[in-house]
Amino acid sequence: MPAKRLLRDSERRFRLLFMDHPQPMWIFDLETEEILEVNKAAASLYGFGRGEFCSLHLRDIVGEEESGRLMVERGSASLWVHRTKAGNLIEVNTAIHEIKYGGRKAGLAVLMDVTERRRLEEQLRQAQKMEAVGMLAGGIAHDFNNLLTIITGYSQLIFNSLPPGDPNRHSAEQIVKASERAGELTRQLLAFSRRQVLQPKVLDLNLLVKTLAAMLRRLIGEHIDLRLVLNPELSRVSASPGQLEQVLMNLVVNARDAMPEGGTLTIQTENANLKEGFNGQRLAIKPGRHVMLAVSDTGHGMDAETRARLFEPFFTTKNAGKGTGLGLSTVLGIVKQSGGSLDVWSEPGKGATMRIYLPAIDQLATAETEVVKRAAARGNETILVVEDDEMVRRLVRQTLEQEGYRLMDAPEPVEAQRIADSFKGPIQLLITDVVMPNSSGRDLAAQIVDRRPETKVLYMSGYADLALVNRGAEQGNIAFLQKPFTPATLAQQVREVLASDRDGKVQRAGN
Numbered sequence: 001m002p003a004k005r006l007l008r009d010s011e012r013r014f015r016l017l018f019m020d021h022p023q024p025m026w027i028f029d030l031e032t033e034e035i036l037e038v039n040k041a042a043a044s045l046y047g048f049g050r051g052e053f054c055s056l057h058l059r060d061i062v063g064e065e066e067s068g069r070l071m072v073e074r075g076s077a078s079l080w081v082h083r084t085k086a087g088n089l090i091e092v093n094t095a096i097h098e099i100k101y102g103g104r105k106a107g108l109a110v111l112m113d114v115t116e117r118r119r120l121e122e123q124l125r126q127a128q129k130m131e132a133v134g135m136l137a138g139g140i141a142h143d144f145n146n147l148l149t150i151i152t153g154y155s156q157l158i159f160n161s162l163p164p165g166d167p168n169r170h171s172a173e174q175i176v177k178a179s180e181r182a183g184e185l186t187r188q189l190l191a192f193s194r195r196q197v198l199q200p201k202v203l204d205l206n207l208l209v210k211t212l213a214a215m216l217r218r219l220i221g222e223h224i225d226l227r228l229v230l231n232p233e234l235s236r237v238s239a240s241p242g243q244l245e246q247v248l249m250n251l252v253v254n255a256r257d258a259m260p261e262g263g264t265l266t267i268q269t270e271n272a273n274l275k276e277g278f279n280g281q282r283l284a285i286k287p288g289r290h291v292m293l294a295v296s297d298t299g300h301g302m303d304a305e306t307r308a309r310l311f312e313p314f315f316t317t318k319n320a321g322k323g324t325g326l327g328l329s330t331v332l333g334i335v336k337q338s339g340g341s342l343d344v345w346s347e348p349g350k351g352a353t354m355r356i357y358l359p360a361i362d363q364l365a366t367a368e369t370e371v372v373k374r375a376a377a378r379g380n381e382t383i384l385v386v387e388d389d390e391m392v393r394r395l396v397r398q399t400l401e402q403e404g405y406r407l408m409d410a411p412e413p414v415e416a417q418r419i420a421d422s423f424k425g426p427i428q429l430l431i432t433d434v435v436m437p438n439s440s441g442r443d444l445a446a447q448i449v450d451r452r453p454e455t456k457v458l459y460m461s462g463y464a465d466l467a468l469v470n471r472g473a474e475q476g477n478i479a480f481l482q483k484p485f486t487p488a489t490l491a492q493q494v495r496e497v498l499a500s501d502r503d504g505k506v507q508r509a510g511n
Contacts, residue, residue, distance in 0.1 A: 024111040026053070027101050033058040036101055045113055047085035079114070090115045122308070144186060145462025146389045148484035152179040153395040156486050183484045200238045200338075202363045205269050205293055206230045208244060216252050216267075223262035230269045235360035237291050243334045244293075250331050251295040251354050258299025258352060268294040272357060289360040290340075296353040302346040310344065331356075378404040381428035381498055385409040386416040386444060387460075388436045392483075396431065399487040400494065413439040420448050427455050429498055434461040458497045460485070 018025060024042035028035045038053040046053065046061070061082050080094045093112040100106065159172040209228060217226050248267070255265050272292045302310070311332045331354075335342050339359055346352035383405050387393040390411065397407045408423065410416035413436060420427060430448055432441035445457045462483035479497045481490065 024113070026109050026111075027099070027106050028058060028109065030098070030105045030107050035061075036104070036106060042111060045084070045090075045111070046082070052085075091118050143462070145183075145483035146392050148179055148183050148186065149462070150389075150391045150395060152176065152183065152484045153399065153487050153490075155179060156488070157399070160487075179484065186484075200240050202236050202238055202361065203241055203244065204234065204236060205244070205291060206232070206234050208241065209248065209267055209269065209293075212245060212248060216249075219249075220252065220256040220265060224256060224259055225262075225264045227264060227266045228268075229266060231271060233271070234269050235271055235289060235291050236363055237358040238361050238363075239338045239358060240334075243338070247331050247334050247356065248293070248295070250328065254328065254354075255295055255297035255299065255352070258297050258301075263298035263351075265298075266294075266296040268292070268296070270294070271360065274357065286359075290357040291360050293356040293358070294353055296351065298351045301348045301350045301352055303348050307344060307346060379495060379498065380404050380406070382406045382408070382423075382425060383429045383431060383494070384416060384420060384427050384448075386411075386413060386430070386432040386436070386441070388412055388433060392433075395487075396490065399490055403491050403494075405494070412436055413441075413444040416444060417447060420452065427452055429456050429458060429494065431458045431460065431494070434459050456497050456500065458493060 018037070019039050021039055022041055024039065024045045026035055026038040026042050035054055035056045035058070038048075038050055040050075043050050043053055048056070062080060078094060080092050081089050082092045083089055091114050093114050095110045097108045097110065098105070099108050101108075155172055155175040159169065159176055162169040162172060209230060213226070213228060220226060252265065252267075259265070270292045272290045274287050274290055311328050332342060335356055335358075341357045343355045343357070344352065345355075383400060385393060385396050385400075385407060386409070387396065388411055393409050393411065397409050401407050408419055408427075410419055413432075416430075416432070427448075430445055432444055434441040436444075441459055441461075445459075449455055449457065456479075458479045458481060460481040460483060479493065479500070481493050485493075
């Protein structure tokens with residue numbers, strides 16, 4: 001076979017192998033950095049036509065400062081950030097092999113787009129980081145919330161017992177406020193680590209936004225214009241109203257802080273039908289009908305590095321003492337625990353938009369967006385309290401005895417069972433901690449209610465990573481009181497449980 005024919009046949013096979021290979025590849029001149037040839041996969045990845053691609057230089061893809069790096073890193077794969085025709089940045093593993101092409105000294109670039117893989121790896125790292133901090137938070141939450149219950153409860157009792165004008169009244173009030181702030185910090189830790197007990201209701205997000213609007217205007221100040229863009233035909237969602245209020249408050253505060261010189265803050269609601277394959281920036285989401293809650297600002301915006309760390313626990317761009325770095329971590333945890341997703345858009349100097357997506361449901365909304373705290377009526381029923389922390393147990397007993405109830409208490413389930421078996425009269429209510437030595441509150445309640453069907457149960461705990469309680473609270477048939485709580489909250493919740501029907505349909509309170 002003539003040499004020319006062999007050469008042409010070899011070139012034809014090379015071009016077929018090159019052009020139709022599924023791996024993106026292009027060939028460039030090592031001296032002029034002109035792109036000489038590109039295969040179909042590469043043209044598709046970057047969005048250029050083949051002829052258009054072959055008119056480019058390396059600097060059009062990798063940037064002026066980085067193009068020389070290819071000369072140094074030949075033969076080994078390295079990670080690059082490339083720019084597509086649409087201006088999008090993609091992460092590409094690039095291996096350069098020196099070849100001869102058309103008599104020219106050239107480089108064959110073999111590429112692999114790892115943008116999606118890197119995004120998923122970052123999500124996994126973020127999830128692992130949050131899980132580690134969440135485990136730490138959950139581990140200390142039970143004991144810490146017991147201490148806060150004692151501090152909050154007794155300081156509130158002292159404050160209520162002091163007459164106006166007493167010089168100690170102000171000091172007691174400051175202790176109450178400090179313990180409330182400590183309790184809020186613990187709730188934020190549990191929220192972003194998804195260790196809070198959900199108490200969902202069917203909600204109209206428009207009503208929730210309107211209810212909070214007056215307070216939000218005071219919160220952001222007169223130098224910021226608050227605008228509400230609410231879809232009047234908005235679908236309903238199932239979520240804990242207190243948690244969604246916390247989400248909205250955190251997003252609004254974050255937007256306010258991004259506009260120190262003033263600007264416009266917009267809260268928007270909209271129905272969204274998300275298609276297959278939609279992924280929020282932080283959480284994957286199932287396709288279907290959703291409700292979007294968006295908070296936008298016209299502030300200074302964020303660069304890519306800040307956006308990448310935005311939801312890390314304790315990460316903050318604010319000055320020392322101005323923030324805990326838990327606000328957006330809390331938002332992410334609540335949204336994830338509520339079955340939703342979150343997406344962020346921001347560029348330096350162009351503001352930011354945070355979008356929350358929650359699954360839509362076809363039910364009528366609950367009339368109120370939050371539990372209305374009422375003055376609890378006094379009672380005379382018999383209550384059995386089971387709590388392994390002696391100081392918490394004494395606080396509960398003292399609070400309820402002042403409300404007129406007859407109290408019995410036990411430090412652990414075996415003693416509680418003995419009291420219940422030997423007591424001759426009715427026991428209208430069992431108040432039990434969920435996590436105790438030797439046995440759980442759920443097991444104790446099952447044993448007592450089996451023998452005393454008339455006895456109602458109120459669970460309390462400072463550690464809310466409790467699957468059985470969570471499931472029951474979500475279904476609305478378990479009464480649960482999250483520590484720390486105030487004496488007033490305890491008295492209200494006890495009255496509501498005692499007044500409930502046998503299906504447990506009560507208003508659940510929290511602090």
